Amino acid sequence: MPGPITVFSAKKIITMDASVEEATHVAVRDGIILEVGNLDDCGAWGPYTLDNRFADSILIPGLIESHAHLLDGLLWAKAHYVGPIDRYDPAGTLQKGLTNNAALVNRLREIESRMTDPTKPLVGWGVDPSLNDPIAPITRLELDQVSKTRPIFLLHASCHVASVNSATLDVANYAAIKAPGVLRDASGAPTGELREMAAMLVAVRAVAADMIGGSTDAAQFYNFARVAQARGATTIVDGGGSTYFDPAFLSAALAATAAEDFPARIVAHNNGITVPGADDMIRFAKALEGKGNDKLAFQGIKIILDGSNQGFTGRLRPPGYLGSGENGLWNRAPDELRTLVPALHNAGLQIVAHCNADQAAEMFIEAVALAQAAKPRFDHRHFIVHGQLLDESLLRRMVSLGIHATLFSNHLYYWGEFHRAHTFGAFRTAALNPAATALRLGVVVSAHSDTPVSPVDPLLTLWCAANRVSATGRVFGPRERVSAYDALKMMTFNAAYLLHRDHEIGSIRVGKRADFTILARDPLAVDSMAIRDIPVHGTIVGGRVFAAG
Structure with a gap:
């Protein structure tokens, strides 16, 4: 048996369909659009419940985010947002951005001081030196100021670069890894900046395995x-x-x-x-x-x-x-x-x-x-x-x-x-x-x-x-x-x-x-x-x- 009909009213409905570009009411049954027009048009389908909650609002087709990553939801659940862009978290709370390395190091120190397990990696996300003032790389030198013993992994906003500290470099044995995205200083030592998948995945597997699909949370x-x-x-x-x-x-x-x-x-x-x-x-x-x-x-x-x-x-x-x-x-x-x-x-x-x-x-x-x-x-x-x-x-x-x-x-x-x-x-x-x-x-x-x-x-x-x-x-x-x-x-x-x-x-x-x-x-x-x-x-x-x- 078909379910009940609900008619939603609106100040205007923008359909994005050339046949009927605008309307004031839309009838819905069993999750499907039954009619689009005015109230009489929708009423022709039989008894209905009129929902006027949005009578003063504009209805448009549901907006579609055509490229994103579930990783975003996992990062909110499992890691710490420490990037430069202001973002609202899933609870609707505004997380203010950190726009220089000094502010980043201070925030990471605060997070690290609250961690009770000394072996647990500190995983953060959203950093982006290109949006900082001043623009400066995030290397092991900065992250070692937070901890030289606890592995630290920071995923950049692009998700194509990561910054890690010396502890992560040691755990993942980056001294032996020759991938082109492992940046090195004049002495040949890794700087802690890892570019692209071949360079990053070793550290991810070592200290942040959830980020490659391991979590069922x-x-x-x-x-x-x-x-x-x-x-x-x-x-x-x-x-x-x-x-x-x-x-x-x-x-x-x-x-x-x-x-x-x-x-x-x-x-x-x-x-x-x-x-x-x-x-x-x-x-x-x-x-x-x-x-x-x-x-x-x-x-x-x-x-x-x-x-x-x-x-x-x-x-x-x-x-x-x-x-x-x-x-x-x-x-x-x-x-x-x-x-x-x-x-x-x-x-x-x-x-x-x-x-x-x-x-x-x-x-x-x-x-x-x-x-x-x-x-x-x-x-x-x-x-x-x-x-x-x-x-x-x-x-x-x-x-x-x-x-x-x-x-x-x-x-x-x-x-x-x-x-x-x-x-x-x-x-x-x-x-x-x-x-x-x-x-x-x-x-x-x-x-x-x-x-x-x-x-x-x-x-x-x-x-x-x-x-x-x-x-x-x-x-x-x-x-x-x-x-x-x-x-x-x-x-x-x-x-x-x-x-x-x-x-x-x-x-x-x-x-x-x-x-x-x-x-x-x-x-x-x-x-x-x-x-x-x-x-x-x-x-x-x-x-x-x-x-x-």
Whole structure:
């Protein structure tokens, strides 16, 4: 038997569907949209309960965070936030940023003084020297001021760099490790700065194993969803590093997300990050097909090509990094990609490729071209994550191959000034995250926070795409700004399309899931600079109301 009908009223409903662009009421039954229009339209379906809680609010399709990491939820549960960006924790408490090394060392000393087990590692996260004043590296010399005996591991905001103290270097035997990302001083000793996966994973396994999928703590799933839901997200992507192929981890994920009070949907990419080879990637991905539930789905497989631009590990085409002309590091080398990408493509998987800089994007495009030439596939929806230095020539090649993108629009706000002064120079910084050009050429484009890299906040991400303003107020590349409507579409329908979920979510249309974000003001009517300040009144997921905060 069909369940009861609830009709939600609103000051305005923005549907993001061209058939009926605006409404005042939406009828919901069994978690599905039954009707969209006015009260009489909705009443035609029979008896209903009218919910007027949001009669003075704006309803929009549920906002979608198209690239993030469950690691964010785990870090809130298991580690200490010590980064420079102000962030709200899962309880809604503002954690103020630490913007220099002296403040960082003091905070770590406070944390260390409260630890009773002298052998337990101190794990922190969110640090980023590029956002500090003054800009200075975080090395073993700074961390040894906290402790020379307790292992310390600090994950940078980018998640592509870590800083460790001497105790961690000793425990993990870094004196014998020759990976290129292990930075060394003039004497040849490790500095404590570890760049990229090959350099970092030894320390992670030695002192912070939870961060590579070892934890089944339910708090990580709730934290991940709560922080996103508080800022209006109804769906959030777990971008590929989690170990759902492990039965215990999968069981924990299914149990958490099946709870009625779980506040958001998770779409998880299969793990092509810590899983080393194509055969295992394909086997694990195939094994997870159909294993989700109403709030957990598996889609695509995530691979990482290069690193972090602000960490100087993104792979650039000439002229390289500003001043030095140096280049970054490959996480998957070109020769490997030429076989890995076709193998995943031939297996029928959607490939989600981390390409921060332009050489990495170019390499992925070439690998997809090889795959398509050998075995053409329609509607594969492979997409690039970040794509910060995509240009028109790369975007046109993407269109021809059916490749799309989710751009890291937040980067211009948080790191735009650093990129201009230290990483790329003026021109390339102005050209970052070219959403307007991509949309004009026909690329389906979304945008994201990449949390824990930057805080998950879909309205801020939307604002960044529409305004392209740095934290100091400088506008970068004004012709690459998009309209508020296009920015909202990037965070709703376009994101759903990338995730093969546009038939279920992304717009308010009869037959889709009843996922809505409830706002205090109309993001299409306010000045674009005011969008990020619009209060979130709550969300509705599958017809269930979740309060804000």
